[in-house]
Amino acid sequence: MMKDRFASRVDMLSPSPIRKMMAIAKELVAEGKTVYELNIGQPDIECIPEFAKAINKKASTGQINYSPYIGEKYLRETYARYLNHYFDRRSVSHLVVDTENILVTVGASHALSNTFLAICNPGDEVLVIEPFFSPYIGYLALAGAVLKSVPTYAENHFALPSDEEIKRHITPKTRAIMFNSPNNPSGKIYSHEEVERLARIALDHDLYIIGDEVYREMILGDQEAVSLLQINFSREEDNEKFKDLLIVIDSASKSFSLCGVRIGFVVSKQSILEKIALVNAHSVACVSDLLQFGVAGAYDAVLSQPDYLEKLRQTYRERLEAAMKAIADFLPEVVAPRPSGAFYLMIKFPQFEDINEFCYFMLEKFNVGGETVAVTPAHAFYLDPRRGRNEIRIALVVTPEKIRKSIRIMAEALKAYRVFKGNQTRPCL
Amino acid sequence: MMKDRFASRVDMLSPSPIRKMMAIAKELVAEGKTVYELNIGQPDIECIPEFAKAINKKASTGQINYSPYIGEKYLRETYARYLNHYFDRRSVSHLVVDTENILVTVGASHALSNTFLAICNPGDEVLVIEPFFSPYIGYLALAGAVLKSVPTYAENHFALPSDEEIKRHITPKTRAIMFNSPNNPSGKIYSHEEVERLARIALDHDLYIIGDEVYREMILGDQEAVSLLQINFSREEDNEKFKDLLIVIDSASKSFSLCGVRIGFVVSKQSILEKIALVNAHSVACVSDLLQFGVAGAYDAVLSQPDYLEKLRQTYRERLEAAMKAIADFLPEVVAPRPSGAFYLMIKFPQFEDINEFCYFMLEKFNVGGETVAVTPAHAFYLDPRRGRNEIRIALVVTPEKIRKSIRIMAEALKAYRVFKGNQTRPCL
Numbered sequence: 001m002m003k004d005r006f007a008s009r010v011d012m013l014s015p016s017p018i019r020k021m022m023a024i025a026k027e028l029v030a031e032g033k034t035v036y037e038l039n040i041g042q043p044d045i046e047c048i049p050e051f052a053k054a055i056n057k058k059a060s061t062g063q064i065n066y067s068p069y070i071g072e073k074y075l076r077e078t079y080a081r082y083l084n085h086y087f088d089r090r091s092v093s094h095l096v097v098d099t100e101n102i103l104v105t106v107g108a109s110h111a112l113s114n115t116f117l118a119i120c121n122p123g124d125e126v127l128v129i130e131p132f133f134s135p136y137i138g139y140l141a142l143a144g145a146v147l148k149s150v151p152t153y154a155e156n157h158f159a160l161p162s163d164e165e166i167k168r169h170i171t172p173k174t175r176a177i178m179f180n181s182p183n184n185p186s187g188k189i190y191s192h193e194e195v196e197r198l199a200r201i202a203l204d205h206d207l208y209i210i211g212d213e214v215y216r217e218m219i220l221g222d223q224e225a226v227s228l229l230q231i232n233f234s235r236e237e238d239n240e241k242f243k244d245l246l247i248v249i250d251s252a253s254k255s256f257s258l259c260g261v262r263i264g265f266v267v268s269k270q271s272i273l274e275k276i277a278l279v280n281a282h283s284v285a286c287v288s289d290l291l292q293f294g295v296a297g298a299y300d301a302v303l304s305q306p307d308y309l310e311k312l313r314q315t316y317r318e319r320l321e322a323a324m325k326a327i328a329d330f331l332p333e334v335v336a337p338r339p340s341g342a343f344y345l346m347i348k349f350p351q352f353e354d355i356n357e358f359c360y361f362m363l364e365k366f367n368v369g370g371e372t373v374a375v376t377p378a379h380a381f382y383l384d385p386r387r388g389r390n391e392i393r394i395a396l397v398v399t400p401e402k403i404r405k406s407i408r409i410m411a412e413a414l415k416a417y418r419v420f421k422g423n424q425t426r427p428c429l
Numbered sequence: 430m431m432k433d434r435f436a437s438r439v440d441m442l443s444p445s446p447i448r449k450m451m452a453i454a455k456e457l458v459a460e461g462k463t464v465y466e467l468n469i470g471q472p473d474i475e476c477i478p479e480f481a482k483a484i485n486k487k488a489s490t491g492q493i494n495y496s497p498y499i500g501e502k503y504l505r506e507t508y509a510r511y512l513n514h515y516f517d518r519r520s521v522s523h524l525v526v527d528t529e530n531i532l533v534t535v536g537a538s539h540a541l542s543n544t545f546l547a548i549c550n551p552g553d554e555v556l557v558i559e560p561f562f563s564p565y566i567g568y569l570a571l572a573g574a575v576l577k578s579v580p581t582y583a584e585n586h587f588a589l590p591s592d593e594e595i596k597r598h599i600t601p602k603t604r605a606i607m608f609n610s611p612n613n614p615s616g617k618i619y620s621h622e623e624v625e626r627l628a629r630i631a632l633d634h635d636l637y638i639i640g641d642e643v644y645r646e647m648i649l650g651d652q653e654a655v656s657l658l659q660i661n662f663s664r665e666e667d668n669e670k671f672k673d674l675l676i677v678i679d680s681a682s683k684s685f686s687l688c689g690v691r692i693g694f695v696v697s698k699q700s701i702l703e704k705i706a707l708v709n710a711h712s713v714a715c716v717s718d719l720l721q722f723g724v725a726g727a728y729d730a731v732l733s734q735p736d737y738l739e740k741l742r743q744t745y746r747e748r749l750e751a752a753m754k755a756i757a758d759f760l761p762e763v764v765a766p767r768p769s770g771a772f773y774l775m776i777k778f779p780q781f782e783d784i785n786e787f788c789y790f791m792l793e794k795f796n797v798g799g800e801t802v803a804v805t806p807a808h809a810f811y812l813d814p815r816r817g818r819n820e821i822r823i824a825l826v827v828t829p830e831k832i833r834k835s836i837r838i839m840a841e842a843l844k845a846y847r848v849f850k851g852n853q854t855r856p857c858l
Contacts (some may be wrong), residue, residue, distance in 0.1 A: 005673075006704050007550045007572065013707040019498060026497070046491030055488040059723070062475030064689035068452060069444075106535055109714035117571055121436045122551060138711030142546055143436065144573070244434075260493035260718040275435050278442040282567030283712060285538035288720060289689040294488070 012141035016134050017380045024363055025374040033367060036406040038394040039374040041184065041343065045257040045315065047298065048308070054297025058290050067289040069281035070273070071104025075296040079104075079265055082299045083250075086217070087230065089306070095229045095243075100270045103277050104287045107262040108214045108251035113139040114283060115247055115266060118276040119208055120145035125173045126210075129160065131346075131381035131388065133184050133212070145175070149383040154337050154346065158188035166201055176208035176247075177201065182215040182225050185346055185381045185393040187339020189219075195226045202245050203238060210247045214264075215342040217255040217309050220320050223340050229267070243269050252295050254343075255312065256302070263287065263295045316343050322400030326407035331414075343396040346378060352390040359392060361420060362413040372413070373406045441570035445563050446809045453792055454803040462796060465835040467823040468803040470613065470772065472686040474744065476727065477737070480687065483726025487719050496718040498710035499702070500533025504725040508533075508694055511728045512679075515646070516658065518735070524658045524672075529699045532706050533716045536691040537643045537680035542568040543712060544676055544695060547705040548637055549574035554602045555639075558589065560775075560817065562613045562641070563809035574604070578812040583766050583775065587617035595630055605637035605676075606630060611644040611654050614775055614810045614822040616768020618648075624655045631674050632667060639676045643693075644771040646684040646738050649749050652769050658696070672698050681724050683772075684741065685731070692716065692724045745772050751829030755836035760843075772825040775807060781819040788821060790849060791842040801842070802835045 122144030551573030
């Protein structure tokens with residue numbers, strides 16, 4: 001039987017380039033090098049102090065216990081309140097979320113992998129708008145399911161293609177349409193019209209619609225993100241049917257700078273949630289009660305600090321401005337569309353065929369006074385192997401000064417890389 | 430496509446009876462009732478204070494970050510040191526475990542579900558010695574794989590059947606043999622001869638062998654548990670081949686009273702671990718760095734407190750004695766084989782055909798001065814639906830006094846149940 005030592009799904013899994021870069025960067029940092037880690041969406045911003053307070057309070061009891069597999073009631077209540085409050089403050093019409101509509105997971109990753117295991121049989125397909133967060137492929141692969149991409153293009157501001165074009169990708173195997181807004185990596189925020197179109201297609205074709213809304217609060221300009229929870233069809237029977245298709249994914253990682261707590265949420269109808277929760281129960285048994293307690297403390301604190309999110313947005317806007325200015329100053333040849341949300345920047349280097357080698361060169365073989373930069377080659381964000389080959393993604397997760405410095409280092413690295421490549425192609429001694 | 434709204438694997442998942450009882454008990458406690466929760470292996474013992482210290486230190490930095498998907502190096506190093514030290518102290522020959530042999534997961538549940546997703550294709554089978562921890566069925570179901578059981582019997586001290594009997598269950602679909610020692614629920618500790626026999630069968634049939642060793646340290650009598658890491662064949666080539674089959678599952682939950690941190694481990698050869706780690710990466714992205722920091726603190730502290738485990742064992746031994754005495758005093762009609770390890774007791778009620786209803790009656794409809802007891806009906810620990818129907822499992826997770834009280838309440842509940850059933854069968858007015 002050991003002809004194949006591993007399940008065939010494992011062949012579909014590979015470490016994401018984000019994570020590969022992270023591993024190399026961590027080693028270099030351990031060796032004493034300074035690495036500006038723009039390769040991973042790991043904010044340097046300190047989490048809200050109420051998180052630590054809540055954690056300390058719970059840890060000090062010495063009682064760290066199993067939790068219900070759907071999540072602790074106090075966190076589900078607090079998060080439901082937070083979500084309703086978020087939309088209410090902006091005075092937008094939305095589906096009211098109740099405690100029963102919330103499942104707690106080990107981050108948004110687990111929210112997605114649980115969801116796919118609950119809704120996809122082997123061979124099933126999920127449509128995703130491209131570019132997309134590359135680990136989606138692996139989350140689907142755990143269920144034996146396959147990602148199919150609907151391409152969008154920077155030249156066209158990543159606009160959603162026509163209904164006809166999207167429907168062309170739907171097959172009898174399609175189970176769900178998925179989109180991520182604000183988008184990682186492109187920064188695109190889907191307009192109300194675009195989100196409604198996706199919702200309508202899902203409704204007409206009886207497909208689940210999955211909104212990865214982990215960057216909902218991260219707005220870099222004037223355009224707010226539209227949640228699936230805001231979709232309101234004119235016919236009441238459509239709205240009722242839509243509730244059987246709607247799955248929202250969320251996380252405490254980005255808006256609360258709590259990537260390392262691994263707390264995420266699935267928001268959906270109770271009958272759907274119960275099935276996803278059973279997968280959760282047989283994946284991790286339950287989520288840490290200690291972390292749920294801490295994260296509830298963080299959400300609770302933000303609820304009473306109405307300017308918390310505005311300050312956070314302001315921080316990222318300043319970083320974006322610093323990045324745009326530094327690019328204009330040091331990398332005049334690149335194309336870098338201004339993102340509307342999330343906290344990434346896609347940078348295209350027209351002079352490159354393939355930028356992958358340069359990224360590793362810069363990290364491993366180059367430094368300016370012991371300092372260098374980790375970035376993510378962007379090809380992984382596309383299913384089409386021809387796309388993204390001369391693009392990188394940087395995350396705006398360090399101070400404006402460090403971002404400016406990083407981009408200057410990048411410009412120096414480009415010069416050094418030209419010399420390095422030139423030397424490589426010279427004949428041997 | 431929405432004929433089947435959910436993946437077919439979901440049909441194989443059901444809330445474990447342990448968890449069902451937990452949910453009811455929690456509600457009753459919230460209503461003010463006192464419930465002795467003997468239904469779940471959730472120790473009441475406070476975790477080691479160094480855990481809280483480490484957690485507080487890390488949380489106070491405000492930096493809660495992504496972790497490598499194989500786990501943080503400091504925790505993997507500390508745990509490897511702990512494991513080697515554990516065997517060394519008892520002067521038993523064992524495979525030395527290195528940092529590279531350790532994967533950190535979200536508890537032993539996740540260690541198992543990740544492992545099954547990495548090694549089992551849909552339709553594959555895993556042999557498990559019965560009785561077994563019932564969620565195994567669901568962990569396997571996530572991978573589309575099926576559990577097959579090799580029955581053992583209390584009358585025979587749960588002795589491992591003959592090689593011939595075990596081999597009878599092996600088919601071309603079998604991928605692994607799995608056992609849990611000390612065993613939940615039976616308390617059985619497999620002898621060196623038994624573990625070696627299982628290892629030899631795995632070797633001869635080229636099957637993975639998975640040892641669920643989460644209760645390794647929980648010894649209630651004189652017999653120590655034998656780890657798969659202690660198996661040493663006479664031929665060196667067998668030992669080498671065995672390394673390609675060996676998978677040990679462990680957890681911080683039981684020995685360190687840290688069920689709610691959800692930190693588990695897979696111990697295996699690096700080439701196997703890398704594949705399981707890829708599943709981990711696409712399930713939860715990574716394990717919380719905060720919790721890994723805390724758990725490393727706990728393991729580190731135990732390493733410098735050589736009597737920690739002996740004290741813990743003494744605590745559970747006193748509880749077992751209290752339980753055995755109370756059973757003799759209040760439930761003379763039951764059969765309760767003395768467990769050798771773990772911290773459970775299986776109690777057979779010969780007067781019952783099916784004890785399920787009684788368990789729910791006791792919890793929901795009965796109390797003595799506002800106090801009652803939650804226990805787990807044992808049928809779920811068997812695959813054969815005829816087995817375990819008149820058995821319950823209790824966990825020795827409260828003080829000796831509370832255990833005695835609980836068993837007295839059980840005896841009272843039995844009397845009340847007889848009256849309740851008698852009334853039910855009387856003709857209506």
